[in-house]
Structure formats: structure tokens, C-alpha cells
Amino acid sequence: MIEFDRVTKRYADGSPAVADVSFTVPSHKTVVLVGSSGSGKTTLLRMVNRMVDPTSGRVLIDDVDVTTMDPVRLRRSIGYVLQSGGLLPHRTVVENIAIVPRLNGATRPDARERALTMLDTVGLDRDLASRFPAQLSGGQQQRVGVARALASDPNILLMDEPFGAVDPIVRRSLQHELRELQRTLGKTILFVTHDIDEALALADEIIIVAAHGVIAQRGTPTEILTRPANAFVAEFVGVDRPERRLRLADAAGVEVVTDASGRPIGTLER
Amino acid sequence: MKWLNQNVGSLLELTVAHLALAVPAILLSLVIAVPIGWTAQRLRWARDPALALVGVLYAIPSLPLFVLVPVVLGIGIRSSANAIIVLTVYATAIMVRSAADAFSSVPLEARMSATAIGYSTWHRFWSVDLPLAIPVMLAGLRVVVVSTVSLVTVGSVIGIPSLGTLFTDGFQRGIVAEVAAGLIVTVLIALVLDGMCILAGRALTPWARAAEAR
Numbered sequence: 001m002i003e004f005d006r007v008t009k010r011y012a013d014g015s016p017a018v019a020d021v022s023f024t025v026p027s028h029k030t031v032v033l034v035g036s037s038g039s040g041k042t043t044l045l046r047m048v049n050r051m052v053d054p055t056s057g058r059v060l061i062d063d064v065d066v067t068t069m070d071p072v073r074l075r076r077s078i079g080y081v082l083q084s085g086g087l088l089p090h091r092t093v094v095e096n097i098a099i100v101p102r103l104n105g106a107t108r109p110d111a112r113e114r115a116l117t118m119l120d121t122v123g124l125d126r127d128l129a130s131r132f133p134a135q136l137s138g139g140q141q142q143r144v145g146v147a148r149a150l151a152s153d154p155n156i157l158l159m160d161e162p163f164g165a166v167d168p169i170v171r172r173s174l175q176h177e178l179r180e181l182q183r184t185l186g187k188t189i190l191f192v193t194h195d196i197d198e199a200l201a202l203a204d205e206i207i208i209v210a211a212h213g214v215i216a217q218r219g220t221p222t223e224i225l226t227r228p229a230n231a232f233v234a235e236f237v238g239v240d241r242p243e244r245r246l247r248l249a250d251a252a253g254v255e256v257v258t259d260a261s262g263r264p265i266g267t268l269e270r
Numbered sequence: 271m272k273w274l275n276q277n278v279g280s281l282l283e284l285t286v287a288h289l290a291l292a293v294p295a296i297l298l299s300l301v302i303a304v305p306i307g308w309t310a311q312r313l314r315w316a317r318d319p320a321l322a323l324v325g326v327l328y329a330i331p332s333l334p335l336f337v338l339v340p341v342v343l344g345i346g347i348r349s350s351a352n353a354i355i356v357l358t359v360y361a362t363a364i365m366v367r368s369a370a371d372a373f374s375s376v377p378l379e380a381r382m383s384a385t386a387i388g389y390s391t392w393h394r395f396w397s398v399d400l401p402l403a404i405p406v407m408l409a410g411l412r413v414v415v416v417s418t419v420s421l422v423t424v425g426s427v428i429g430i431p432s433l434g435t436l437f438t439d440g441f442q443r444g445i446v447a448e449v450a451a452g453l454i455v456t457v458l459i460a461l462v463l464d465g466m467c468i469l470a471g472r473a474l475t476p477w478a479r480a481a482e483a484r
Contacts, residue, residue, distance in 0.1 A: 051386060076388030086383030090401050090477040103388050134481035148387070 001027045002048055002156065002190060007057035007213075009043055017043045018213030020057070027155075030182060030189040032199040034236075035209030041192045044213055045158050048190060049075045061156065076103050079157040079187070084165040085145030087133040093119070093144050094129040100152045111151075118147035123177065139170040146178070150185070159191040163198065175201045196237055200225065208233050273447035281436075285455055288432040291353045292419045292459070298354070299361030299414060304407075307369025308399065321367055328363035332356065332424050353425045353432075360421060361414045368410020372403035405478055408471040412464055419460040423452070433459075 002025040009017045018040035025031040033041040046052040047059045050071040059066045066074060079100075080086075087096045097115035098108075106114065119126055122143040133141055142163060149157055163171045175198060182189065193199055199206045200221045208216040208224065210232060217229040225244070228234040238244055242260035248268060249256045255268035274281070306324075310317040335356050340347040343355070376399055384398040423434025436452030439445075472479070 049386065051382075072388055072390045075386060080383075080386040082379065082383050082386065084379070086379055086386070088380055088384065088398060088402075089377070089481070090398075090475070100387055132477040132480040134477065 001025065001060075001062055002188065003058075003060040003063075004044065004047070005058045005060065007044070007047060007054045007059060009040070009047070009052060009213075010055045016212050021213040021215065022057075023207055023215060023218060025188055025190050026205075027188050028186040029204040030191060030202055031205045031207060032191045032193060032203035033207050033209055034193055034196055034199040036194055036236075039209045039211055040213035041209050042160055044209075045160055045190055045192045048156070048158055049078045049080060051075075076100060076152070077154055077156075079149030079152070079154040081142075081145045081149045081157070081159045081162040083161045084138065085133070085141040085148075085162075087141055087144055087148070089133050092130050092132055093124075093136070096133065096144060097148045097151050100148060104152050114151055115147070118151050119144075121150065121181070122147045137170075138166040139174060142166055142170075142174055143177075146181075150181075150187075155188055157187045157189045159189060161193055162191075164193070164195075171198070172201075178202060208236060273445055274451060277448070277451075281451060281455065284431060284433050284435055284452075285459065288419070288422055288434075288456070288459060291350060291357060291422050291425070291430070291432055292415075292463075295354050295357035295361050296411070296415055296418050296463075298358045299365045299418075300411065302358070302362050303365035303369040304400070306366050307371075308373050308395065310366070310370040311373035317370060321370060324363045324366040327359055330359075332360065332421060333427065335359065336425060336428050336430075348429045350430070353422065353430045356425075357418050357421055361418050364414050364417065365410055368407055368413075369403070372406035372410065373399060375406045376402040401474070404471065404475050408467060412467050415463045415467060416460045419456060419463060423456060 004021055004023050007021045008019050011017055021040075021044065023031075033044060035041045043052055047054055048061070048066065050066055050069070053067060087093075088099070091099070094112060094115045097118050098106075098111035101111035101114050102108070116126055116129060119129060124140060124143050124147070128136065128140065133144070136144065142165075145162060149159075163174050166174065179202060191199075191202060203221055205218060206221055206224050207218045210216045216236070217224060217233045219227075224233065224237055225239065228237055228239055234240070242263075243265075245260040246265065247258050247260065247262075249258050249262070249264075255270075257265045257268055259265055306320060310320045336352065337347065339345070339355050340349070340352050343352075345351050380398060380402060381394070384394045389397065422432045423437060426432055426434030426438045433452045433456045436448050440448030440452065
């Protein structure tokens, strides 16, 4: 469990990046922080592994204040996926994945074996092992990033807009795969995105962040969609957008779901 | 050709002397410039003053420096140490800027990601910052190699033996072949060392070509 307890972070000039934020990420759940850029969501994420330390307030992992932990060791115990994978360009795929097990003290052959197993886990061909990141597609780089984050089997996974740099079709399949992985792995995931659809697709719980990390609403995807707390959330979620306002139509005996403008989306199963 | 046939021995001797001055200076400048460049990149406020300072060093005329260094340090004016120190000053002046640029060229994302997955600062320097700085660093090193090999010859004016001795001697005695030999071998040394830099760079940065090939 990750707990944010009245956390504030001020920049050097005194202006707040996040102000008095409290929430928890329950164990084995996926919590998605969603907000526009500059809302402080990435700052919040980075407080978990001490890339950023709060000016006041506490961040606790299983009731232990992270500021009492050694930052380097803390980071090695937490999986972290960055935008476009955050791979080291001068290391091959297998070396990139093996880094964290190596940092945690695994022998070279063990770390390598572990890395190859992780390639299988994220659905990549072992033939890619000796390539450099620049020789991979964006989607493949993302998968390697996820493999690296999972390589030491951490309890916690931090994901900072991990699928932001790939095209929408690849993004959707990566989201699907992450959901499948999470079903078997049950990690505690804190995920940051500006894409509300991504939040709806992945989250057990969504936290909508307005400016300065102020929480506009938190709830399950269904709650957010059906009962937006205020105009800001309604606007952010786009409850009035045609693709959110679905209708039923009859097409020669088949029930078709359409959006508000009548474009077909799918068929209804009862 | 007649001069060459009679002087192969001394030509070889002076070539070795030339290298014995140039190579230590080049390597020393690298060892000095890398930590300064890395610090300049980490401490933004230190960058501009540090670069300004080394820029001033480069503006000092070389001949006075060859005379001044022995006086300040109390070493022989014709000693190898004097030549190596002076050459190192100029090489470092160029190399610090290259090193600072090289560390700035390391993608922020790679540095962030290395920190995020648990590299300590020291470990990150050796495993991430330094290897990724090599391409830009190498471009600077090549300039240093060529300029240092050329600058060594100035020392011959005050009597430090190198291929430059062939210029001074040949000029005084009016032997064109001797001056030409000194010039050609100096340029050859510069080209060979430059080529070695290129080869070393290729061997050290296989990922850079992988990225280009794509």
C-alpha cells in the first residue's frame, strides 16, 4: 500500500507543484492519476521512489515513511516505466532488462536468464535480445521497458505516461497486455497519464488531478463516468462528447450501439 | 632524399620524442577535462565560469608559457615535463568545453531512467553518463590530438627536441628536405593518431552505428 499523507511540494520560488494532497494506492490495485500537463501528477509519482522529496507531508509504503529509506535501494525495489520505455540507448535489450537484477546482486548469467524470461512474459521474441533500443519499434521499446520494470519482481510498479509515445493502435494493445499481466501478477500500480480513455481502460480507481495536485474526484471508472463530481471532471472526462453518449439502434433485428451522432460502435450482447 | 637517407636514425628518434610529448599531454587533458566537464554539466552555475576560465587559458601565447612554466614550477626549461605541462594546458582548454558539451548531450531521459531504476551517482557516471558522452567527447579529442601534435613543434624554438627540431635546424642550415620531412612526419603522426581515435570510438560505441543503420 502506498499512502500520500498531506503532501506538499514547493518549487524553489515558493510556488506549489502539489499542495496538501492525500490519497492511498491499495495493495494489488491499479490507481491511475489522470490530469493535464502541469497538474503535478508526475511530481506525485516521483515522490514514491524519492526522485522528488516532499516539502511537507509524508509518503508511506506499507506504513514506512520513504524518507527514512536509502533512495538508491528504494528505487531498486520499485519497478519504474517511463515514456518511450526509458531504455539506455547504449545497452542491448537483454542488458537493459538485466540491469535491475544485476543492481540487486544477481550474477550475470542469472540476470541474463531472468531477462530472457521477461522477454517471454511481455510477448517479445528472444531474437530481439541482442538488439539496441534504436533498432526496435516504439511498441517493442515499451514492452522492454515493462519487462525491465518487472525483472526484479517488485511489489510496486510506477508508470509515468508509459504508452504516451506510441500510436493509438499499439497503445490499445499495450493497455490490453498490461491488464492481462496485472491479472496474473497483482502488482500495486501507480500509473500517470493525461489520457482519460487510458485511465478508464486500466484503472481500478481513477484520481482526477486538477492544478497543483488538487484531487478533483476519485472513484472507479464507472463512478467517474456516471457521476462526475463537478463541471471540471465532466469536461475532463468528456461526458458530453458524442462517443460517450451511446444509443441503441436496430439494424434488421441486431441491436447496434451507436454514438450520439449515429456512428456504429458495436453490437449489443444481452 | 639524400638528407633522408643520411638521417633516418635521427628522424625516428625525433618522432619518438614527439610522441612522448604529445601522447601524455593528450591523455592528461582527457583525465583533467572529464571530471571538470561532468561537474560543469551537473552544477549549472559552475558551467559558464569554468568554460570562461579555460577559454582564457587558450588565449595565452604559447612561447611565453614555455618560458613561464619552468620559472613558476622550478623545472628545467628544456625538460619534457615543461613541454608536457604546457601542451596539457592548451589541450585541457579545448577538452573541457568538449567534455561539458559531451555530458550535456547525454539524453535527459537516459539519465532520469538510470536514476529511477536505482543507479547510484557514481555508478551512473561510469555506466551511463560517460559511455553516452563518448561520441561528442571524441569529436573534441580529435581536435585536441591534431592541435597538440602540431603544437609540440613550438617547443623546438627553446630547444625541446621533437620533429620541430627539423624545422629550426633545417631553417638555420637552409636544408629544405629537412624542413619538409619534419612537416610531413608531423602531419602523418596527426593523421595516424586521429585514425586511432576514430577506430577506438567505433569500438566503444556499437550502439551509435546500430541507430544509424536503422
